[in-house]
Amino acid sequence: MVHHSTAAHVRLFLLICIFCARISTSSSARSSSSRSSASSSSSSSSSSRSRSSSSGGWVGVSLGLDASSQPIDPVRAVELIKARGFSAVKLFRPDGPTFAALAGSGLEVVTAVPNDRLAEFAGNSGAALGWVDANIAPYTDKCNITGISVGNEVMGQREGANDALYSLVPAMEALHGALEARKLHGRVKVTSPQDMSFLAASYPPSAGEVQPAIRDEMAKLLAFLDRTGSHAVLNCYPFFAYLSAPQQISRDLVFFKGGSGGYSDGELFYGSMLEGMIDAAIAAFEKLGFPNVPITLGEVGWPSAGADVASLADAAEFNGALIDYLTSGRGTPKRPGVAVRAYVFEMFDEDQKDTGPGEFEKAWGVNYADGSEKYPLNLTPGSTPTPTPTPTPTPTPTPTPTPTPTPSPSCDTAAESVWNAMEWACGEGQVPCGDLSAGGGCWEGQSSTTQAAVQASVAMNRYYQMASQEPGRCEFGGAAKLVSSVPAVLAGCGLESSNGNWCVAACLG
Structure with missing residues (x-):
């Protein structure tokens, strides 16, 4: 088997074979996806500011409280969490019995704290103090509360005027x-x-790079995290990327196997999508002037049913590798060497969640x-070490024949x-792209x-229309532009x- 080749060859190969069956001799990353359907709040934090680790990482688990027809008693839930070996638990709301x-x-x-409380706290420090007095202070003597997650995925909301966006940092300050x-500020972040x-x-x-429309607010958030010794928290779901295009995305890349599924970015080699x-x-935070803010993953996982790429075996493989x-x-x-939390x-499982x-x-x-285990998980550091992937030298790849007709020079340059x-x-744009892998398209x-540019135009226009036609949503690093008439090559694509x-x-313009 021919393994990892140069990044330029990989990208060119994928452009030529775009949305065709994936060939195992080359691959590239499709990064990444997000879970906007997650619960109304998420979290993470740490009382430690350290970004270094000489041992294994730190693994917690989220605990839903409101979407199961057979809720588990909090005492038993805690016993099961500990039996699994997790170090921390994340709740989507305060709950006295669980505390x-x-x-x-x-x-x-x-x-x-849910999104709908942000405006209240942003304008009223007394309300914030009342919430802390009711939900945090009474429990800290015996319960090791280390963090408050304020809102959920506020920066990614696009519907209407996003009041939560501008209330977020003031609410966090309050x-x-x-x-x-x-x-309590030393232990609860x-x-x-x-x-x-x-x-x-x-x-x-x-x-x-951060979306232009939210850069100012993101910079304020990062400044707050940096000043208070907290973590930036990311909800990362390789599952959604793989679900959208399983034939075009390397399974090895998604499931931490590296090898031919990996790719290089300068001198760095990436063996996993995550x-x-x-x-x-x-990199985006560095460009805003915050290179050292620690990062915690607030949500990451894989479902065991409900989709072609969501089986018990898939979930066991991904979460085990994770x-x-x-x-x-x-x-x-x-x-x-900086362990990821x-x-x-x-x-x-929560059987009453929105599907x-x-x-x-x-x-x-x-x-x-009901509390029973689906598959084993081994949280012992180093029990099944995953080696750091390294590029495998390969023979010079055979040039891929260029299909006829001759590619458009302009789109070839912009490939x-x-x-x-x-x-x-x-x-990340969450555009439905499943139809782009079907035959018979425009x-x-x-x-x-040119085919790649046409398919990209369909995807980019869907994103632009979903984002309320905001001009800043048609930038894509200079790869896109707004037009008032559809180019002839796109006439049959049904662009809305x-x-x-x-x-x-x-x-194409």
Whole structure:
């Protein structure tokens, strides 16, 4: 088998074979995806500011309280969490009985504030203090509460005027002030989890960049985290990327196997999609002037049913490989040796969850709803070490024949940026792209690079229309532009528009 080749060859090969059956001799990353369908709040934090680790990583688990027809008694739930070997638990809301069950357990505990309370706290420090007095202070003597997660995925919301966006940091400041008033700010940190849609670019990871429309607010959030010694929290779901295009994405890349599924970004080699997602966020934060903010994964996991790529075996393989990666303490290519902290989503199946995104929403648990285990997990550091992937030297690849007709020179030159734009739209942009892998589309009969640009235009325009036609949503690093008439090559693609503007690949305009 021919293994990893140069990144340039990989990208060109994928452009030529775009949305065709994946050939195992080359691959590239499709980074990344996010879980906007997650619960109304998420979390993570740490009382430690350290970003280094000489041992294995730290693995927690989220515990849902409200979406099961057979809720498990809090005492038994805590026993099962400890039996699994998790170090921490994340709650989506404060809960007295659960706090009581967690008392003396040795587990770190994080709770949350929902999005609909942000405006209230932002304008009223007294309300924030009242919330801390009711939900945090009474339990800290016996329960190891270490964090408050404020809101959930606020930066990624696009519907209407996002009042929560501008209330987020003021609400965090108010809650931090309330913790200071109760002398709890040293042990209880305030943070806010974001899905990966806050990124305008994520491939290669060094190109990571925050969406222009939210850069100011993201900078304020990072400044708060940096000043208070908290962590940036990311909800990362390789599952959603793989679900959207399993034939085009390397399974090895998704399941931490590296090898021919990996890719290089300069001198750094990426053997897993998750590492690329994390490093893309780090690169984006660096560009805003915050290179050292620690990162915790607030949600990451894999469902065991409800989709073609969601089986019990898939969940066991991904979560097992994830835990091996976390406990190895190897960090990411950009931060080697800095162990990644994460909360696995989630402890138990929840059969009453909204299944709008898919039936898999009921099956994220590592245990069934009745508490029984689905598959083994080994959280002992180094028990099954995952070696740091390294590029494998390969013979010079045989040039791929260029299909006829001759590719458009302009789109040929822009091939890489067009590919990156489509990857982002179909990944973090959450655009439905399943039909782009079908035959008989409006791109049939075009040259390979023009075909790629046409498919990218379909994806980018869908994203632009979903984002309320905001001009800043048709940038894609210069790969796209707004047009008032559809280019002839796109005439049969059925591009929709409610304002007479379309977002298309710049090389087609």
